[in-house]
Amino acid sequence: MASIVRNFExxxxxAFRRADLAHAILSRLKKRLAPLGRPLRLMEVCGTHTVxxxxxxxxxxxxxxxxxxxxxxCPVCVTAQGEIDAMLDLAGRPGVTVATFGDMxxxxxxxxSLNDARAAGARVAVVYSAMDAVRMAAETPGEHxxxxxxxxxxxxxxxxxxxxxxxxxxxxxxxxxxxxxxxxPALEALLADKNLRLHGFVLPGHVSVVLGRRAYDLVAARGVxxxxxxFEPVDILLAVDRVAAMVMEGRxxxxxxxxxxxxxxxxxxxxxxxxxCFAPADADWRGLGRIPASGLALRGHLSSHDAAGRxxxxxxxxxxxxxxxxGAVLRGKMRPTxxxxxxxxxxxESPVGPCMVSTEGACSAYYxxxxxxxxxx
Amino acid sequence: xxxxxxxxxxxxxxGGLLTAKLVDEVFLKNLGxxxxxxxxxxxxxxxxxxxxxxxxxxxxxxxTDSFVVKPVFFPGGDIGSLAVHGTxxxxxxxxxxxxxxxxxxxxxxxxxVAVLQRVVASMGKAAARVGVxxxxxxxxxxxxxxxxxxxxNTTGLGxxxxxxxxxxxxxxxxxxxxxxxxxxxxxxxxxxxxxxxxFETPVISDSAPLFDLVRPLLERAPGxxxxxxxxxxxxxxxxxxxxxxxxxxxxxxxxxxxxxxxxVAGACEILGLDPLYLANEGKIIxxxxxxxxxxxxxxxxxxxxxxxxxxxxxxxxxxxxLWLVTSxxxxxxLDRLTGEQLPRIC
Numbered sequence: 001m002a003s004i005v006r007n008f009e010x011x012x013x014x015a016f017r018r019a020d021l022a023h024a025i026l027s028r029l030k031k032r033l034a035p036l037g038r039p040l041r042l043m044e045v046c047g048t049h050t051v052x053x054x055x056x057x058x059x060x061x062x063x064x065x066x067x068x069x070x071x072x073x074c075p076v077c078v079t080a081q082g083e084i085d086a087m088l089d090l091a092g093r094p095g096v097t098v099a100t101f102g103d104m105x106x107x108x109x110x111x112x113s114l115n116d117a118r119a120a121g122a123r124v125a126v127v128y129s130a131m132d133a134v135r136m137a138a139e140t141p142g143e144h145x146x147x148x149x150x151x152x153x154x155x156x157x158x159x160x161x162x163x164x165x166x167x168x169x170x171x172x173x174x175x176x177x178x179x180x181x182x183x184x185p186a187l188e189a190l191l192a193d194k195n196l197r198l199h200g201f202v203l204p205g206h207v208s209v210v211l212g213r214r215a216y217d218l219v220a221a222r223g224v225x226x227x228x229x230x231f232e233p234v235d236i237l238l239a240v241d242r243v244a245a246m247v248m249e250g251r252x253x254x255x256x257x258x259x260x261x262x263x264x265x266x267x268x269x270x271x272x273x274x275x276x277c278f279a280p281a282d283a284d285w286r287g288l289g290r291i292p293a294s295g296l297a298l299r300g301h302l303s304s305h306d307a308a309g310r311x312x313x314x315x316x317x318x319x320x321x322x323x324x325x326x327g328a329v330l331r332g333k334m335r336p337t338x339x340x341x342x343x344x345x346x347x348x349e350s351p352v353g354p355c356m357v358s359t360e361g362a363c364s365a366y367y368x369x370x371x372x373x374x375x376x377x
Numbered sequence: 378x379x380x381x382x383x384x385x386x387x388x389x390x391x392g393g394l395l396t397a398k399l400v401d402e403v404f405l406k407n408l409g410x411x412x413x414x415x416x417x418x419x420x421x422x423x424x425x426x427x428x429x430x431x432x433x434x435x436x437x438x439x440x441t442d443s444f445v446v447k448p449v450f451f452p453g454g455d456i457g458s459l460a461v462h463g464t465x466x467x468x469x470x471x472x473x474x475x476x477x478x479x480x481x482x483x484x485x486x487x488x489x490v491a492v493l494q495r496v497v498a499s500m501g502k503a504a505a506r507v508g509v510x511x512x513x514x515x516x517x518x519x520x521x522x523x524x525x526x527x528x529x530n531t532t533g534l535g536x537x538x539x540x541x542x543x544x545x546x547x548x549x550x551x552x553x554x555x556x557x558x559x560x561x562x563x564x565x566x567x568x569x570x571x572x573x574x575x576f577e578t579p580v581i582s583d584s585a586p587l588f589d590l591v592r593p594l595l596e597r598a599p600g601x602x603x604x605x606x607x608x609x610x611x612x613x614x615x616x617x618x619x620x621x622x623x624x625x626x627x628x629x630x631x632x633x634x635x636x637x638x639x640x641v642a643g644a645c646e647i648l649g650l651d652p653l654y655l656a657n658e659g660k661i662i663x664x665x666x667x668x669x670x671x672x673x674x675x676x677x678x679x680x681x682x683x684x685x686x687x688x689x690x691x692x693x694x695x696x697x698x699l700w701l702v703t704s705x706x707x708x709x710x711l712d713r714l715t716g717e718q719l720p721r722i723c
Binding site for chain 2: 017019022023054055056057058059060061115116118119120128233348349368
């Protein structure tokens with residue numbers, strides 16, 4: 001960690017935050033879109049993009065010519081109700097410490113959240129990496145440490161390496177509850193929807209570092225315009241501008257506007273780590289339902305580290321909370337403000353649906369930035 | 378708040394939305410008082426000091442604060458000095474010179490006496506530096522596991538400077554918003570020592586007593602209307618509270634003008650935190666009328682604790698909102714902190 005922080009300070013390149021560059025791209029983009037005559041509707045698939053867009057104020061600068069819709073790329077938001085309930089179940093078992101990324105703490109299951117469970121006495125520890133959970137297990141041999149494996153192709157390799165480390169070092173009290181999700185199958189599920197009203201996609205940068213551009217050829221085959229983007233304001237604007245160009249020229253395909261990090265092939269070592277430890281499995285997505293081969297299950301040789309098997313957690317399909325429209329929001333079919341629960345029963349301090357939980361969620365972003373007008377009069 | 382089923386969460390103590398809710402729905406409801414949004418850092422006991430001083434009414438201020446920081450020792454301070462600074466700073470925020478402090482300790486069975494010695498010595502040193510006596514105290518010991526090492530409560534009594542005329546109600550469009558230095562230092566310094574997260578950073582806590590910085594401001598700068606130290610919840614939460622309490626105004630701040638140390642910005646990038654929501658323990662927010670802003674800034678910068686002071690924004694007509702103009706020129710609304718600031722996972 002220390003070296004990462006130091007390197008970040010030393011190497012950070014401010015060019016991708018330069019306001020003059022951003023405004024030059026913005027004016028080119030807006031000129032390009034003038035003939036369209038209506039807002040360009042794009043889905044930013046990745047939650048980190050949603051946050052970067054909010055943080056930099058891009059949403060207000062892109063309006064009204066570009067409307068950004070947040071897709072199912074926030075791993076917290078798409079973790080299914082049944083999975084949250086299983087995590088709560090694990091947290092309540094005697095002798096179990098649940099180790100989790102902090103973002104999961106507030107996600108509501110049908111019986112409260114991990115935050116509530118901790119307040120009621122369950123042992124829940126926030127960690128920054130799966131390896132921290134392995135260390136915790138090594139230091140507390142009498143305790144079962146269950147790491148909640150959530151996130152996409154970005155976090156799954158870390159979980160895989162942690163599993164291999166635990167297996168190699170004989171740390172038998174380390175378990176993983178596998179709830180990882182894969183991005184391409186979800187994109188495919190979205191694209192199979194004939195009524196999707198989108199002009200194109202901004203594809204996730206971090207996930208693509210692992211997957212490589214080529215992994216999206218299936219998406220390209222569907223005839224949509226999509227561009228992989230980075231996370232600084234200039235990165236995002238470049239990606240949006242390139243999708244706009246593709247739409248205006250009537251081109252389909254997947255282009256890469258984040259080539260300083262994303263290659264054609266991606267990170268082969270990371271993908272191999274995933275396939276050594278996990279096999280694709282059907283998975284429930286909050287809001288999107290069951291998607292074939294969109295999750296990861298532990299392979300047989302690691303079954304002694306599988307929390308679901310060890311603690312007898314049965315996969316259960318739990319319906320999304322009644323009245324919650326997150327599914328329609330995640331598909332870009334409904335604006336958060338059109339949901340009956342929005343801002344009343346469902347708000348950031350007491351969220352009902354996943355999109356309100358994470359700061360990366362579409363409803364949360366709308367609640368904070370668009371209620372009463374995003375742009376100041 | 379559904380008190381039949383709800384439990385207290387850690388986020389109820391982060392100084393954000395849930396804290397405000399707890400104060401409103403439990404404490405004010407049962408203990409009386411005004412709406413949470415309008416509460417000051419210290420209670421003003423107006424007129425109760427009559428007869429105490431020659432030639433007029435003495436205004437006293439009373440405040441209390443409990444300290445549970447983890448770890449007890451962090452770069453730039455410890456729980457002992459923090460317990461002095463936090464309370465005298467709440468007094469300074471209402472323009473009060475500290476007269477006396479109390480100190481109460483809750484100790485966990487098994488705590489090393491050497492640790493306690495070190496903390497209390499630091500406390501004594503901090504109080505001596507401020508020139509405030511610790512005049513009364515209390516000690517309780519609880520069984521192992523019922524507390525985490527030691528907790529400290531301090532209560533402070535202060536006398537409000539005659540020159541201080543501070544209230545939410547004085548804010549008007551055109552007023553300027555100043556901050557006395559870089560934000561987020563304390564939050565990052567403490568975080569860098571947390572178990573499981575330890576990282577190397579040159580950042581040290583800004584924990585410091587602010588009255589010496591505040592006094593010349595109140596006595597010499599014209600038009601100082603409001604002060605507050607942005608502790609839990611950080612600069613953004615504090616400014617949002619000020620805007621919401623002041624009535625028909627908004628506060629608009631500019632990202633590029635807010636002082637943030639590069640090392641704090643770097644740590645925040647890595648950890649997914651926002652420096653505007655990180656705690657400070659030695660900074661003061663000043664709202665001053667436009668014509669007095671330059672002089673106020675000059676006075677702040679003339680003191681070592683205010684060397685990096687900056688004008689970060691202004692008060693405008695509005696509806697109690699806080700707005701941030703980003704480096705890119707975009708505008709966004711900022712709210713109070715919701716939930717603990719937590720790391721991202723992708």
